[in-house]
Structure formats: C-alpha cells, structure tokens
Amino acid sequence: MTNTRSSTTVNVPDYPNGSGAAAMLAAGIGSFLVALFALIADKSPAVKSLMIFYRPTGPLSGVTTCAIVAWLLVWFILDRRWSGKTVAVGRLRTAAFALLILAVLLTFPPIADLF
C-alpha cells in the first residue's frame, strides 16, 4: 500500500541561519549556567541559601530555575538580533560545544571539587 498523503518531495530552500544559531549558542550558554550556578551554590553558603526557591527540593530548585530563565532570556535576545539574518555559524558552534562539554564536566563532583 502506498501512502500518498503529504509525501511530496521538495527542493531544499535556502533560509537565513540566524535563528538556528541563536538557539544553538543559547543552549550552550544555558547548559553551562546550570553547571556554573550549581558550582557557585556549592561553594558559597550565602548563595546556596538564596537558591532555595522550594524548600523540599533545596538549592537545586533555584540553581535550575535561574539557569532556565537565563537560558530563555539569552535565547530571546540572540533570536531578536539574528533572526532573518545569515551569521557565521562555525565559531558559534565551537563556542556552544565548548560550553556544553564544560557543563557536563563541571557538574561531575570530583571536577567541581577542584575549584
């Protein structure tokens, strides 16, 4: 049986890449902020207590909420600046990956304890 519904093959259109680049870099920054806020909250008792937004969950609630809000804010700003434009993605991609890998490493407690 052949499915004919919406199976039209289309050519590849050429779009500006700005909104994609904004999403990519913002995701790298957001991931890094999760690790950075967790690290700061772990090292500073004052920040740790400030990060308790929901007592049963403890500082994790503030660390993740702040990182998510900052990520969305950065994404919104970058998208406003780059949407509809073509930007050089190469260096942005390198920066996004570097931030993402740093985030994974910095959340690993033996590495976080080095600071």
Add this chain to the structure above:
Amino acid sequence: MEITFRSLWTLVHGMGFGALYLMACSGALVELYRRYSPDAKAIEVADERFLGRYLIVMAVLAWLTVLTGTYIIYPWYRAVPPPGTVDLTAFPQRLLLSDPATSSWHSIGMEWKEHVAWIVPIATTMAAVIFARHGRNLRVQAELRSAVFGFVWISLLCAVIAGFFGAMINKHAPVEGDTTIHITHGAQK
C-alpha cells in the same frame, strides 16, 4: 502484589519518561543520520513533519523527566529524619550516607545526576526548535546540522548518566513509602 505511592512515581519518572526518552533519543539519532547523510534521498514533507513532531515529543519527555525528578521524587529522597531515627529506609539520602560503602552513590552519583540531567531538556529543546525552523534546509546547513547531532548525542550521554545513577541509587536506597497500592491479591496457601 503491591507498590507504594512513592515507588510508583519513581517508576513513572525513570521507567516511564526517562527510559522512553533514552529509546526515543536513539531512534532520533538513527533517523537524523539516515535522512541527512550525504547519500540520502531527498527528504519528503511528510518525513520532515514526522521527525519534527518526534523531536518535540522527545523534548516534552525530557522536561517531564527532570520536573518529576526534581519536584516530586527528589524531596522524598533528601527528606531529613527526625533526631534519633534508627531505621533510615524512608530517608534514602541519609541511608546512603550512613555507610561508607554506599555514600559515593550520593556524593558522586546523585550530585552529578541532579545537575547533568537538566542539560538534556535544554539540548533537546534546541534540537527540536532548530529542526522545526530549518527542517530540510539542514541538508545545506552543515554547521547547524552538526550542532543538532552533537547536542542530541550529548543529551543522550547526559540521560544515560542520569538514568544509570538513578537506577543504581534506587537499588541501594529505594524511594519507598506513603500509601500502599494493592495491585493483585495472591492466592492463599
């Protein structure tokens, strides 16, 4: 056969949302490679629409996993026992820390899991949005395409880390308690 309310939520979080995400993520990587490899055929509109929705469902699963984990299960895990409590089975974090043989499951396992898991919804949302906006255009946007692949790969790695430690921690100090739900009654001997 019975299960406690907390144990049921742990199952929903880990075996439901989390495991489903892991399987979906593997499938997404296969599909992305299949559709965007250099020798792939032209992408059809229906195919593109399906993969777009698939990535959105993955992002929703990732968000549900971290939100249930952080705001439903984690408070039970880190509950503080009243002074003088000897039986720590209802306080998993304290139970793990009470024995040097299991304390690293908390100090490394849970400490890593609780943060690294939050990278998953961020990376998956980014992949879903880029795909929704650029779709088949990713075939000619090699740098954006490799970013989507890379972020999905790393989200899979983070989900595996979180899933592995979640399973092992729940093995050593299960989150149990609250109302008991009777599923079936065994036959009397």
